[in-house]
Amino acid sequence: MLRKSSKPSRTLMVNKRMLMDVRKLQMGSYKVHMNGDRLDDFYVWFDGPKESPYEGGRWKVHVQLPENYPYRSPSIGFTSRIFHPNIDEASGSVCLDVINQTWSPMYGLNNIFDIFLPQLMLYPNPADPLNGTAAALMLKDQQAYAKRVKEHMRQHGTLLLEADDDADTDDADASELSDVSSAYSSDSD
Template identity: 65%
Template sequence: MAGLYQGGVWRVRVELPDAYPYKSPSIGFVNKIYHPNVDEMSGSVCLDVINQTWSPMFDLVNVFEVFLPQLLLYPNPSDPLNGEAAALMMRDRPAYEEKVKEYCQKYAKPEDIGASPEDKLSDEELSEDEYDSSDEQVVGKPDP
């Protein structure tokens, strides 16, 4: 994906509605991305933006090869889910581009994709402890 987001790697969540392919899938970024049409907290992509581009002839390959690259290349600040990003993009393009790159470096490094999408330290340590204890119980049970 060219442009500002080049080099970033995101996990994407795709949910298909019952009426798919007549209704567009709902798409969300799992790790954070700074983009006018993506909700920063939930990662959801603005459905209006998808619906403008969506056609029943599309399949999921098109989502990844056509739709998402276009979304990243051509943000639509007039229909924002991230108002701050949209305002910054229209008001101060260089500052906006700087922030996009900062998010790419912070949240979208290829090596991060193997890790959990939560903020690294606190959450991961908690969940690792939980996993360890439950693993031991399972492993520790002698065969009957």
């Protein structure tokens, strides 16, 4: 006779972890836009950290969670243009070791937006660039680099004042945020 296992399936645990991590982002200071009913595909508005050249900026970051999250790292990319040595200006790809190589299931989405990305903004690594122009300028002249970052933010509408206006009209389907808790709650919780 086969007995029903008392252990929850790995898929159910992974989905609960996705839900928990997305909820934590939403309960924090982040504006999160769900891509339809999908829990694994959404956008987060990320503000530049204080005391960095990126202070006063806001960027839209696309997040895709793999099926076996948190055992595999999320894919993140800036959809708003940004001038940074470790972020490809055209594709938005991010060169961040902790996401690309040393990810651990102990990390969550809050780690990315509360720690990893702010640290990348505060301490760019020009020795491992995705944007060679930004890296070269940063190495050559820190003040010119900071000035270029601010000009780039003004040019591409990522300053907070401008971003607040643009966020409302960014995408027609982004006008209302999805409520992930109602879309993914179940009676078995």
